[in-house]
Amino acid sequence: MKTYHLEYYYDFNPEQVGTCYFTTDRVIKDDIIKSEQIHSIRITWQSELGYIITNNSTELYLRHRDGNPYQIHYKILKQDDVEFDNNKYLSEDLIAYLSLIEIGSILVERNPTTKEVQMYKALINSCDINLICDYFVSRIKLDFYQHILIKESLEYLYNIVDNISKTLTYENIKKFDKLDFDLDYYSGKDDNKIEVYELIIKSIKRLSQVISEVTTIFRFHYDYSPYVSLNYYLKRIQELLYTEIGLLPVEDVQKKIELDNELVRQRNILSELADYNNIDRLSNILYNVDVLYNFKELKKLDRCCIALLLIEHCPLFKNNATKPFNKFRKLICEYYGVSDVSFKENDCKDRIEEVYNLQKGFWRYDTKKNPRKQHYLKR
Secondary structure (H helix, E strand, O other), X not given: XXXXXXXXXXXXXXXXXXXXXXXXXXXOXXXXXXXXXXXXXXXXXXHHHHHHHHOOOHHHHHHHHOOOXXXXXXXXXXXXXXXXXXXXXXXXXXXXXXXXXXXXXXXHHOOOOHHHHHHHHHHHHOOOHHHHHHHHHHHHHHHHHOOOOHXXXXXXXXXXXXXXXXXXXXXXXXXXXXXXXXXXXXXXXXHHHHHHHHHHHHHHHHHHXXXXXXXXXXXXXXXXXXXXXXXXXXXXXXXXXXXXXXXXXXXXXXXXXXXXXXXXXXXXXXXXXXOHHHHHHHHHHHHHHHHHHOHHHOOHHHHHHHHHHHHHHOOOEOOOOOOOHHHHHHHHHHHOOOOOOOOOHHHHOOOHHHXXXXXXXXXXXXXXOOXXXXXXXXX
């Protein structure tokens, strides 16, 4: 399979030259496509290429139908191999692109030098995300519009996003999401760390824009922004696709059932704690608490302190959800899948300030000073 970078023009407007990508397993050469090949019931590689170039233009279809045939002259500027060695959904180039997120997170953690930042920046800028992703973008467009394979197109994109999440790994996604909170400490102290973080954001946004372009075909889109965690963004895209098609990959049935049961369990707890409109926002806050504190690894007294801090700083709970405290504390522990603790409010007096200070940038978050993310904590 190859991705061709093409330059083209229409015979009725030769001065206006355009470019596009086209991925196929056929060998193509500089040539001309006639409109009767494009607007034909019979699907050929020429009609597929014509569709990609014209982007399914209604205006050009009407031109041909009304007796004004046209031709597209194209030539190949460049061709790149698309290889799949380790994953049947993600190309080697896409896997390499995803690895830049992990590389960036590691750089931020270990005080990058100016030279390392420039090298990382050059790596990010050398990647053409549209070229890297064209193999699945072209396939989905052609399957959806030409072959009318709607369910198959949705399933394919679901598997693309699912494998992106698995390749990044949950631990690396949490590591990246934690960087956002650490920026409060870096601000004004280490511009190199901030620049690397912003480059990671740039690389994720580029990928998000490609995914959004494809989901627009299915009449929905959801863009990544620093206002939401990477974990939430990827989960949300999968949920939207899952809703569209009721997808259940056969090879992942048992794992998916277990995952669904876990999500239902957490969702039920969230519904006890917050009104329906606040559930997603509360879920995001509790995820961020886990990112920063690794709740399951906390000492029992610290778990109790976290519950108290949530009551004090998070305004999303129902009026009666935080009382009595022992019931609220139990629900928080259940949400994270750990056993309840026996400590009471008074037991936390000597420890709660230390737990707060471990991540005080999170608890006292001010979106006016730093509007990158909304935690919905009290100001």
